[in-house]
Amino acid sequence: MTPEEEIEFKQRRKGRNLALGAVLVFFVILFYALTIVKMG
Amino acid sequence: MTDSAALYLPTDWRDFLSLTKPRVMSLVIFTGLCGLLAAPGYIHPLIGFIAVLCIAMGAGGAAALNQWWEADLDSGMKRTAKRPIPGGRVRRTDARDFGIALSVASVGLMGIAVNWLAAIILAISIVYYAVIYTIWLKPRTPQNIVIGGGAGAFPPMIGWVAVTGHITLMPVLLFAIIFMWTPPHFWALALFVQSDYAKVGIPMMPVVKGEASTRRQIMAYAVLLLPVAAAPWFIGGTGVIYGAIAIALSLAFIVLAGPVALRRSEEGDRMKPEKRLFGFSVLYLFALFAALVADRLVYGQGLLA
Structure with missing residues (x-):
């Protein structure tokens, strides 16, 4: 892997981690809200 | 595969997003939402939101499975040659797994949050599009568009059933x-x-x-x-x-x-x-x-x- 490729590799990995993190946070909030609604 | 980058570089998350065909999804979301709003009865806004989200996720999963199956055809057509898989940006097996994960998650969430009849119809619509249409009939009959239209016709029905819980x-x-x-x-x-x-x-x-x-x-x-x-x-x-x-x-x-x-x-x-x-x-x-x-x-x- 060339240094340029390594930079690209790290950028993409970071982007994916952030995207997946956002999806997980979204679903945590969604399930919390769903629980409240279902209990009410 | 012209570009081998997909073989060793992590796939850009935007390429996963484009596997879901976001532009087709806008019509799916609109008709699904209209079915939900036109149905008689009350649905909590959050449950309604989840129903539309599940319809969108199911459509996205089916679209990813469609592109997994048709990667070879897509690479042979100008309009589709730049899609994530023929473009060499997503591995075929990743697209398949992504499509299955989205489909299963959408059906499960629909069942738990909304109702199981809506979840069953959603599952039928995904199998209909990804298997009956894409894999079986599209390459075999000139009536493929008539049959494919059935897949696009499910969203308002699912939105409606999400509210009423039964088919009328x-x-x-x-x-x-x-x-x-x-x-x-x-x-x-x-x-x-x-x-x-x-x-x-x-x-x-x-x-x-x-x-x-x-x-x-x-x-x-x-x-x-x-x-x-x-x-x-x-x-x-x-x-x-x-x-x-x-x-x-x-x-x-x-x-x-x-x-x-x-x-x-x-x-x-x-x-x-x-x-x-x-x-x-x-x-x-x-x-x-x-x-x-x-x-x-x-x-x-x-x-x-």
């Missing part, structure tokens, strides 16, 4: 409307877009049965669309607001289909009637479903008692 004639009629609408919509496009479907062995109607037959069939579906679109009003499922708009829109559809049905394209044809019909067909569906919701708001919610 109304959600079936909403299904039938999109089912009848899809063939003239797509074939109008197929007439003016030079496609490479023949090259990759997909039997599209204009290629198999010829232009004249396709033009006649566009007219046949346009005429049949009128009674189907007006049926929700005939059976008393909607008020006259929807009924009048449905009949007006459907008559306009037939009027615009007329020149398409009666003419033949010539060398260097600009295909204006076909483009006009295609453009109108998109407007038709948006306006028809908006009218359905408006009708419901006025009569159902008593805004105009």
Whole structure:
């Protein structure tokens, strides 16, 4: 892997981690809200 | 695969997003939401949001599975050669796993949060599109668009059932409307877009049965669309607001289909009637479903008692 490729590799990995993190946070909030609604 | 980057670089998350065909999804979300808003009864806004989210996730999963299966065909056609898999940006197996994960998650969430009948219909719609249409019938019959229209017809039905919890004639009629609408919509496009479907062995109607037959069939579906679109009003499922708009829109559809049905394209044809019909067909569906919701708001919610 060339240094340029390594930079690209790290950028993409970071982007994916952030995207997946956002999806997980979204679903945590969604399930919390769903629980409240279902209990009410 | 022209570019081997997908083999060792992590896939950009945007390429996963584009696997879900976001532009097709906008129509799916709109019709699903309209089915949900037009249905009688109450649904908590959050549950309604989850229902639409599940419809969108299911459509995205089915789209990813479609591209997993058709990666070889897509690489052979100009319009699709740049998609994530033929473009070498996503591994085929990743697309398959992503599609299955989205599909399973959407059905499970729909069942837990909304109701299991809606979840079952959602599961049927995904299998219908990804397996029955994409894998089985699309490469085998020139009726593929008629059959594929069935897949696009599920969202308003699922939205409706998310609210009511059971199937009645109304959600079936909403299904039938999109089912009848899809063939003239797509074939109008197929007439003016030079496609490479023949090259990759997909039997599209204009290629198999010829232009004249396709033009006649566009007219046949346009005429049949009128009674189907007006049926929700005939059976008393909607008020006259929807009924009048449905009949007006459907008559306009037939009027615009007329020149398409009666003419033949010539060398260097600009295909204006076909483009006009295609453009109108998109407007038709948006306006028809908006009218359905408006009708419901006025009569159902008593805004105009």
